[in-house]
Amino acid sequence: MRRTKGISWIFLMVMSFVLMFPSLTAFADGKVYEISINNEIEKGLVEHLKRGFDEAKDNNAEAIILNMHTPGGFVTAASEIGRLMDEIDIPIIAFINSDALSAGAYIALHADEIYMTPNATMGAAAVIDSSGNTAGEKAESDWLAKMSSAAENSGRDPKYAKAMVRNDYDLPDLRAPKGKLLTLTAKDAEKVKYSEGTVASITDLLEKTNLDGSEVVKIEQTFAEKLARFITNPIIVPILLSIASIGLVVELYSPGFGVAGTMGLASLGMFFFGHTIAGFAGYETVIIFVIGLILLIAELFVPGGIIGIIGGALMIGSLLFAGESFVHMAYSILIAMIIAGIGMVILMKFFGKKLHMFNRLVLRDATTTEEGYVSNKNRIELIGKTGQAITPLRPSGTVIVDQDRLDVVTQGGYIDAGKTVEVVKVEGSRIVVREFIGRGGE
Numbered sequence: 001m002r003r004t005k006g007i008s009w010i011f012l013m014v015m016s017f018v019l020m021f022p023s024l025t026a027f028a029d030g031k032v033y034e035i036s037i038n039n040e041i042e043k044g045l046v047e048h049l050k051r052g053f054d055e056a057k058d059n060n061a062e063a064i065i066l067n068m069h070t071p072g073g074f075v076t077a078a079s080e081i082g083r084l085m086d087e088i089d090i091p092i093i094a095f096i097n098s099d100a101l102s103a104g105a106y107i108a109l110h111a112d113e114i115y116m117t118p119n120a121t122m123g124a125a126a127v128i129d130s131s132g133n134t135a136g137e138k139a140e141s142d143w144l145a146k147m148s149s150a151a152e153n154s155g156r157d158p159k160y161a162k163a164m165v166r167n168d169y170d171l172p173d174l175r176a177p178k179g180k181l182l183t184l185t186a187k188d189a190e191k192v193k194y195s196e197g198t199v200a201s202i203t204d205l206l207e208k209t210n211l212d213g214s215e216v217v218k219i220e221q222t223f224a225e226k227l228a229r230f231i232t233n234p235i236i237v238p239i240l241l242s243i244a245s246i247g248l249v250v251e252l253y254s255p256g257f258g259v260a261g262t263m264g265l266a267s268l269g270m271f272f273f274g275h276t277i278a279g280f281a282g283y284e285t286v287i288i289f290v291i292g293l294i295l296l297i298a299e300l301f302v303p304g305g306i307i308g309i310i311g312g313a314l315m316i317g318s319l320l321f322a323g324e325s326f327v328h329m330a331y332s333i334l335i336a337m338i339i340a341g342i343g344m345v346i347l348m349k350f351f352g353k354k355l356h357m358f359n360r361l362v363l364r365d366a367t368t369t370e371e372g373y374v375s376n377k378n379r380i381e382l383i384g385k386t387g388q389a390i391t392p393l394r395p396s397g398t399v400i401v402d403q404d405r406l407d408v409v410t411q412g413g414y415i416d417a418g419k420t421v422e423v424v425k426v427e428g429s430r431i432v433v434r435e436f437i438g439r440g441g442e
Contacts, residue, residue, distance in 0.1 A: 030062035032214045034202065037066055041073025041103045044229035044278040046080045052219035053088050062214055063091045065202065066111065072102025074325075075127060075143055082150060085110040095205055096120040096195075101183070102128075105164055109150035113196045115205050116186040122194065123183035125164040140165065151194075160184070160192050224277050231274025237323065238332035243267045245340035250347070272322065281322035289318035379431070382406075382423045386436050392417050399433060408433045 033056040035049060056064050072078075085092055085107070094100070094111035100122045108114055108122060116122065127143045144165045151161035163169035163182035174192070176182040189195035199205045206212040221229070230236060247264025272289070275281040295311025316333060323329035387401030395410035399421055408421070408431040415421060415435050425432035 030214050031056075031059055031217050032063050032065060032206070032211050033059075033061045033217050033219060034065045034067055035219045037068045037070050037104065037107065039070060039229075040233065041070055041081070041107070042077050042229065042232055042234075042278070043074070043080075043280055044225060044232050044274075045073075046077050046084070047228070047278060048219075048221055048225045049081055050084060051225075053084055053090075055219065056090055056217075057088060059217075061090055061217075063093055063209070063211060064088075065093045065095050065205065065216075066107070067202070068094055068096045068100045068104055068108060069098040070101065070104040071099060072104050072125070075103060075139075078103035078106045079146065081107050082110045082146075086153075093205070093209065095199075095202065096122055101125070105161075106147055106150055109147070109154055109156065109161060109194075111154070113209070114189070114194060115197050115199050115208070116189055116195050117200060118186050118198055120186050121183050122189055123164040124181045125161075126167075126181055127165070156194055157192065160194060227270075228274045228277035231270055232278045232280065232323075234325075234328055237271070237328070238335045240267050240271050241319070241332050241336035242339045244271070245336040246343050249340045249343045271319075275322045285318045285322045288314050289322075292316075292318065378426065378428055380426050382426055382431060384423065386420055386422045387433075389415055389417050389419050389421050393421070393433070406431055410434060 033052060035052040037045065037049075053064065091113070092111045094108040094114045096104075096108060096114065096116040098117070098120055100108045100120070102125045105122050105125045114122075125143070125147060127139050144162055147161040147165050148158040151158040159169070160171075160174075160182060163171055163174075163176055165181075167176075167179050167181050169176065169182070170178045171182055174182060174184065174188050184192065184194055186195065186198045190198060197208055199208055202216070203212070206214065206216070231240065244264045244267035247260045247262075247267060251261035251264060268289075272281060272286050276283070276286070292311045292314030295307050295314065298307050298311070319333055320326055320329045323332070382401060385401050387399045387406070389397060389399045390405075391397040393399075393408065393410045393415040395412055395414065397408065397415075397417075399406055399408050401423065408423075410421075411424070411432060411434050413435070415433075420436040421433040422436040423431060423433050
């Protein structure tokens, strides 16, 4: 009986341990956060990654996987992302599932580990300006140092990172002789130890890194983040400002406030919304723009022009400082102003439009004869009447006609005082006379 009771206790203890084991295993399993880096790298992506990193840190994530497919982007944005990656104490794995070029290569080099799919590539990180040309020596030197430092800090040979930036390195074995930038394939990256391995998918990556028992949490972009990334795209910015300028110009030539004005204000609202969400613009830039707009409107009621100039300067200044690149924003504003000027010419020349908004500022009433306005009384009833010159007419002087004293001029001749004169023409206040020589040959 005692033996049976002892066996029962042992059985219960074993079963309790077995039942507890799954829960212990589940407790041990952590979370892996997967964040995608797709398309162009810009400031909107920085804010998205920052939110993802913060969430991973708050939930004690085991690792963060950056699922990369990017042709590159802005150096400034990539630098901020690299700084975020250096500051977080959670292991970061770069999974290059397609491309990590240019600024994407820089981000990958900041990861603790890099894995690539068989067809993935990494490299070609020369600094290119907005016109598609290689940037100046200063910008290139700075970027070269950053790429080299990123490789060294991750324990990789910086020579290959430098060859991605400059084409004066001779690496024929990697299809990058002098004159050609280095782009690594998956096999090349493993060969030069820029990759820890080649995997076919996220699942294979998790198995290879012993994270296959972890829950994968995907950080998706919010609608606001997607919209911000779209609006802050260097191609979209000048288009958005051009739409705003066209809408406001058309509104100036239209009575009241309608669709065109709404479209213009909506475009400006989207511009500031996107750049605020992306972190480019602060609320101060929006406030400055609104103050400038108020001053510009006030110019319609306050003469002088100074208020309008100040308002316009504040609006342009706020737009310049709302973007990531001062130079790019300057070009975008210039394009928008040119398009607005062309729109004004078309409306005036081809459609005969007038500035309705400025009607109240312009005196449009004319003091014409048709409207009943005359500068002096036009005494055409004097024509044909005769009178007497009371002063010599040389050729101007004074005569009396019907007991009215009149200032007159002759047709050019001299007439003595006391002579009889005849009125031959009246033009406003000018009365023309000649010497009267009688009717019918008298």
